[in-house]
Amino acid sequence: MSANRPAAVVVLAAGEGTRMKSKTPKVLHEISGRSLVGHVVTAARELDPEHLVVVVGHAADQVRGHLTERYAGTRTAFQAEQNGTGHAVRIALDELGQSVSGTVVVVCGDTPLLSGETLTELAATHAGDGNAVTVLTAEVPDSTGYGRIVRDAGTGAVTAIVEHKDATDGQRAIREINSGVFAFDGQLLADALGKVRTDNSQGEEYLTDVLGILREAGHRVGACVAGDHREILGINNRVQLAEARRLLNIRLLERAMMAGVTVVDPASVLVDATVTFEPDAIIHPGTQLLGLTRLAEGAEVGPNTRLRDTVVGPGARVDNTVADSAEIGEGASVGPFAYLRPGTRLGKKAKAGTYVEMKNASVGEGTKVPHLSYVGDATIGDFTNIGAASVFVNYDGEAKHHTTIGSHCKTGSDNMFVAPVTVGDGAYTAAGSVITKDVPAGSLAVARGQQRNIEGWVARKRPGSAAAQAAAAATDKASGEN
Ligand code: UD1
Ligand code: CA
Numbered sequence: 235m236s237a238n239r240p241a242a243v244v245v246l247a248a249g250e251g252t253r254m255k256s257k258t259p260k261v262l263h264e265i266s267g268r269s270l271v272g273h274v275v276t277a278a279r280e281l282d283p284e285h286l287v288v289v290v291g292h293a294a295d296q297v298r299g300h301l302t303e304r305y306a307g308t309r310t311a312f313q314a315e316q317n318g319t320g321h322a323v324r325i326a327l328d329e330l331g332q333s334v335s336g337t338v339v340v341v342c343g344d345t346p347l348l349s350g351e352t353l354t355e356l357a358a359t360h361a362g363d364g365n366a367v368t369v370l371t372a373e374v375p376d377s378t379g380y381g382r383i384v385r386d387a388g389t390g391a392v393t394a395i396v397e398h399k400d401a402t403d404g405q406r407a408i409r410e411i412n413s414g415v416f417a418f419d420g421q422l423l424a425d426a427l428g429k430v431r432t433d434n435s436q437g438e439e440y441l442t443d444v445l446g447i448l449r450e451a452g453h454r455v456g457a458c459v460a461g462d463h464r465e466i467l468g469i470n471n472r473v474q475l476a477e478a479r480r481l482l483n484i485r486l487l488e489r490a491m492m493a494g495v496t497v498v499d500p501a502s503v504l505v506d507a508t509v510t511f512e513p514d515a516i517i518h519p520g521t522q523l524l525g526l527t528r529l530a531e532g533a534e535v536g537p538n539t540r541l542r543d544t545v546v547g548p549g550a551r552v553d554n555t556v557a558d559s560a561e562i563g564e565g566a567s568v569g570p571f572a573y574l575r576p577g578t579r580l581g582k583k584a585k586a587g588t589y590v591e592m593k594n595a596s597v598g599e600g601t602k603v604p605h606l607s608y609v610g611d612a613t614i615g616d617f618t619n620i621g622a623a624s625v626f627v628n629y630d631g632e633a634k635h636h637t638t639i640g641s642h643c644k645t646g647s648d649n650m651f652v653a654p655v656t657v658g659d660g661a662y663t664a665a666g667s668v669i670t671k672d673v674p675a676g677s678l679a680v681a682r683g684q685q686r687n688i689e690g691w692v693a694r695k696r697p698g699s700a701a702a703q704a705a706a707a708a709t710d711k712a713s714g715e716n
Contacts, residue, residue: 238281238337238354238357238360238361239284239336240281240283240284240336240337240417241283241284241285241334241335241336241337241420242283242285242286242287242326242334242420243278243283243287243338243339243340244287244288244289244323244326244338244339244340245271245275245278245287245288245341245343246322246340246341246342246343246414247271247274247288247289247290247297247342247343247344248289248291248292248294248313248316248322249291249292249316249344250293250316251292251344251470253471254471254472255471259293259296260344260470261344262293262296262297262300263469263475265346265475265478265479265482266346266482266483266486266505267506267507267509268506268507268508269300270344271343271344273346274342274345274348275301275305275308276350276507277341277349277352277353278339278341278350280350280353280354281350281353284336285309285330286307286308287308287309287310287311287329288301288308288311289310289311289322289323289325290310290311290312291313291315291316291322292316294310297310298310310329311325311326311328311329313325317432317438318432318436318438318439318440318441319340319414319439319441319442320440320441320442321438322441323423327427333421334421334423334424335421336420337360337361337417338423339353339356339415339418340414340415340416340418340441341353341414341415342414342415344468344469345414345466345467345468345469346469346478346482347464347465347466347467347478347482348413348415348466352370352465353415356370356415356417356458357417359456360417363454363456364454365417365453365454365455365456366418366422366453366454367416367418367419367422367444367453367456368416368417368455368456368457369395369413369415369416369445369455369456369457370413370415370416370457370458370459370466371383371413371458371459371460372410372413372459372460372462372463372465372466373409373411373463374409374411375463377398377408377411378398380411380412381395381396381398381411381412381414381442382395382396382406382408382410382412383395383408383410383412383457384405384408385410391455392445392456392457393455394442394446395412395442395443395446397435397440397442399435400434410459413460413466414466416441419453422448422453423444426444426447426451427439429447430443430447431443482507483503483504483505486506486509487500487505488500490505490515493511493513494512494514495513495516496515496517497517499518499519502519502520502521503517503521503522503536504521504522504523504524505522505523505524506523506524506527508525508526509523509524509526509528510527510528510529511529512529512531512533513531514531515530515531515532515533515534515535516532516533516534516535517529518534518539519536519537519538520536520538521535521536521537521538521539521540522540523535524541524542525542525543526543527542527543527545527546528545528546530545530546530547530548530549530550530564531549532549533546533549533550533551533552534549534550534551534552535552536552536553536554537554539553539554539555539556539557539569540556540557541556541557541560543558543559544557544558544559544560544561544574546562547564547566547582548564548565549564549565550564550565550566551567551568552569553568553569553570554569554572555570555572555573556573557572557574557575557578558575558576559575559577559578560574560575560579561578562574562580563579563584564582565583566580566582566583566586567583567584567585567586568586569586569587570588571588572587572588572589572592573590573591573592574586574592574593575591575594577593577595578593578594578595579595580597581596581597581598581600581601581616583599584599584601584602585601585603585604586603586609587603587605588604588605588606589607590603590604590605590606590607590608590609591607591609592609592610593609593611594610594611594612595610595613595614595626596612596613597609597612597614598614598616598618599616599617600616600617601614601616601619602620603624604619604622606622606623607620607622607623607624607625608624609624609626610626610628610629610634611626611628611636611653612628612636612638612651612653613636613637613638613639614638614639615639615640615641616641616642617641617642618639618642618643618644618645619643619644619645620639620645621644621646621663621665622647622648623648624645624647624649624650624651625650626653627650627653634653636653637651637653637655637656638655638656638657639651640656640657640660640675642659643657643658643659643660643661643663645657646664646666646667647665647666648666649663649665649666649667649669650668650669652668652669655670655671655672655673656672657669657672658672658673658674658676658677659675659676660675660676661673661676661677662678662679663678663679663681664678664680664681665682666682667680667681667682668681668682692705
């Protein structure tokens with residue numbers, strides 16, 4: 235992998251991105267679970283560079299903070315004024331301390347679709363051809379706004395990059411464009427940057443001018459044409475942000491499908507780049523898989539399900555569910571209409587059924603919570619059944635308390651477990667009980683009012699009502715039958 239290991243990758247991310255119309259700096263906008271600059275840093279890391287430097291400027295503290303928190307090991311260089319891409323790279327090289335020998339790769343912080351494979355190919359072409367600089371180019375349907383690649387009519391060699399604003403009409407017709415991604419010889423780059431001028435329409439130091447400078451000094455200038463021009467799509471506004479998300483999402487789902495995952499309707503499924511799958515997982519329509527979610531072999535998820543940082547075990551079934559930081563065991567069943575909150579752990583073949591909410595709850599093997607229940611701050615053993623409409627009463631208004639229920643218990647419907655409380659192994663509880671005291675193993679707990687029937691109450695209190703007539707008819711009928 236590190237055969238063409240670069241000395242450094244420089245990520246340009248100092249620009250403001252005004253067209254995003256946002257308080258958030260452009261490179262911190264997110265698609266598919268990573269910031270734009272995060273995608274670029276992730277791709278850059280596949281090159282295993284000795285140094286990774288991000289040039290920050292606009293909202294520098296915010297961008298720096300994000301990188302420190304999420305992408306440890308990246309360095310930043312501060313560009314106070316955005317005087318051009320050449321100026322930005324000069325500042326990055328200063329940060330590295332001048333003497334960078336070896337390859338320096340430059341990428342933009344707003345191209346989230348750029349893949350590690352393409353960067354690797356660029357580095358390989360650069361090394362293989364012995365170039366002083368190699369530019370990643372692409373043929374695009376509409377080259378408006380991009381720097382054009384000018385080639386020698388005879389040899390086809392790249393002679394210069396001309397910015398749209400500085401181009402002639404003839405040059406503007408060129409559809410091969412500069413992606414903004416380059417591999418340079420570090421030493422030659424540093425020398426050439428010292429010679430870049432600012433006599434262009436934007437009064438900036440253009441990194442692209444380095445090509446012409448190196449060529450005129452007799453060095454080899456090469457190009458590597460990207461196979462898919464969409465990879466170099468730069469994000470300038472929110473329409474492009476959505477388009478990049480769509481393209482990245484399809485790429486991620488196609489990768490999953492080629493690895494053996496069934497995606498019933500890719501257009502309605504969203505996945506983050508950090509989600510992992512095993513073969514024979516099945517994803518139904520309307521599903522979002524986020525963060526560090528993992529689907530094991532044969533796990534079946536959806537429809538209409540959102541999982542964040544959730545592990546779904548082999549063969550488990552998750553239907554119409556929202557889950558966050560949950561662990562769903564092998565063969566377990568969740569939903570339809572379940573909500574699993576952080577700290578939920580469902581054992582093998584366990585069940586969290588319909589209208590069931592769980593939080594910080596450990597549910598043992600084969601244990602079922604089938605209907606209409608809240609299980610918060612609890613430990614439940616194996617092969618226990620929790621009756622419908624039970625509530626684990628964990629909050630006394632000030633603190634949260636824990637409930638422990640053993641294995642092979644059968645708790646009745648409509649129970650309140652007022653924590654802290656413990657129900658022993660093999661115990662039963664009666665329907666409608668409010669359990670406030672520990673239940674010893676093997677006991678039946680009954681904690682509810684005794685039933686009292688006041689006979690003839692309707693005839694006395696509601697005379698002549700439909701209820702009284704129905705009751706009278708039933709009494710007559712019963713006496714007639716006697
Ligand atoms: C640049 C290229 C152009 C190419 C296009 C690809 C130059 C002169 N032009 O044009 O040939 O087709 O990218 O998208 O390089 N940045 C800084 N500091 C600066 C200026 C820019 O960090 O002083 C960063 C920006 O944040 C951005 C990247 O560099 O991430 C590119 O800058 P931008 O102004 O968007 O360049 P373009 O005009 O698009
Ligand atoms: Ca741009």
